[in-house]
Amino acid sequence: MKPYSESCEKNQEPILAVLREIFAGRTRVLEIASGTGQHAVYFGRALPHLSWQTSELAHNHAGIRAWLDEAQLPNVLAPLSLDVDDAQWPVAPVDAIFNANTVHIISWPQVERLFAHISRVIEPGGCVCFYGPYNYAGKFTSDSNARFDAWLKSRDPDSGVRDFEAVNSLAASCGLLLQHDIAMPSNNRMLVWQARP
Ligand SMILES: C[S@@+](CC[C@H](N)C(=O)[O-])C[C@H]1O[C@@H](n2cnc3c(N)ncnc32)[C@H](O)[C@@H]1O
Structure with a gap:
């Protein structure tokens, strides 16, 4: 049976509206942590x-x-095994990367490894889009994000909603320059970086 994510069902249309613009001139996207596969089918079909x-x-x-x-979509490719803890990612360079809802699931050292992988895989001038909840100036942007953070930490103390500033500074140290920080429904954000040309 296919796995199903209610949150993917809810967020896919607003995310697609952003990706239509951001990925308009792109050709090869690597989706990191595809989850159920719903996003890949929805975005791959529409783009x-x-x-x-x-x-x-x-x-x-x-x-x-x-x-x-x-779905039988010719442009959506079978999953690669990519773990942020792997030493190397055997991936051909891409001009775009998409990830949703992962930096708050993995530990901060894993977030650092994730960006190190991204910096090796993304082409110069390529585009990296991260969707999910973020804190700003050390504060939650909503009570629901604060409750979500408490729930995450009750399962895994190393997880939790990340600070935008920390993630953006990490991205900058990997040669990724912030292009957009877009407000999304349900107190989420879409962060868009461009790799140094
Ligand atoms: C909350 S889910 C998000 C899935 C999907 N992107 C979505 O938005 O529905 C977090 C994902 O991170 C993946 N993940 C956890 N640890 C990982 C690791 N060490 N390396 C790569 N992916 C990991 C999980 O398998 C899971 O699919």
């Missing part, structure tokens, strides 16, 4: 000019494959 490469931890591949097998 057929893109080759959309899914990736995930190996134990989630069967679910992604179930979505891809049903």
